Amino acid sequence: MKVFHYRTTYSTTAATDIVDITSDLSRFVKDSGVVDGIVTVFVPGSTASVTTIEYESGVLEDLKEAVERMIPSDIEYKHNLRWGDGNGYSHVRAALMGPSISVPISGGKPDLGTWQQVVLIDFDNKPRTRKVIFTVIGE
Numbered sequence: 310m311k312v313f314h315y316r317t318t319y320s321t322t323a324a325t326d327i328v329d330i331t332s333d334l335s336r337f338v339k340d341s342g343v344v345d346g347i348v349t350v351f352v353p354g355s356t357a358s359v360t361t362i363e364y365e366s367g368v369l370e371d372l373k374e375a376v377e378r379m380i381p382s383d384i385e386y387k388h389n390l391r392w393g394d395g396n397g398y399s400h401v402r403a404a405l406m407g408p409s410i411s412v413p414i415s416g417g418k419p420d421l422g423t424w425q426q427v428v429l430i431d432f433d434n435k436p437r438t439r440k441v442i443f444t445v446i447g448e
Contacts, residue, residue, distance in 0.1 A: 313341040315443040321357075321431035325373045325383075325402075326408045330441060331426040334412070337443045344417045346447015350390055351409040351441055356399040356433040358406035364426040365368055372402035382434075406430060414447055 315337040319328050330350070338348055350359045362368060387399025412427065413420040421427070431437055 310446065310448060311341065311446040312335060313333075313343070314422075315445070316441075316446070317441055319429055319439050319441060320404075321422070321429070321439055322435050323375060323433065323435050325365075326431045327362075327369050327372070327397075328429045328431070330359075330429050331364070331419075331421070332417075333441075334427050338414055338419055338445055339417065340414060341445040342417075343414055343445050343447040345443070346445065347411050347413055347416045348419060348446070349409055349411045350427060351442045351444070353408070353409070353442070354395060354403075354427060356403050357429060357431045357439055358403050358408060359410050359427065360406055361410065361421070361425050361427055361431055363424040364428060365424075365427075370423045394434075396432075396434045399434060402432040403430075430440050 318331055352359050379401045380398050382398045388397035388400055389395055431439055
């Protein structure tokens with residue numbers, strides 16, 4: 310079994326920035342030469358997440374609005390009281406969405422649905438440079 314690690318960074322803006330990282334994922338799988346296996350995508354940190362979605366402006370806005378309804382940015386969080394950085398909501402959002410996903414690899418390609426892209430979501434309240442780790446495992 311082969312294991313390959315790829316790391317790259319993405320510049321994000323504030324206020325639930327959603328970045329399509331599918332092309333990098335596909336390139337790393339191709340570069341690895343793995344035909345059958347799995348690729349895990351992980352973002353270190355406590356205010357960002359990785360998931361899948363159709364990367365289309367309407368559904369991206371729908372997701373941002375849904376997250377805001379579930380975990381509002383304009384209420385008081387205990388984290389804010391302790392640290393004063395105003396991003397308590399971003400920690401809660403990231404914890405619920407999760408820092409990683411795994412995607413099967415079949416025939417040397419990520420086995421994603423037709424309208425399914427892999428995205429990095431940065432929930433923090435300021436622009437960031439996010440490191441993302443891609444681990445490709447298989448034969």
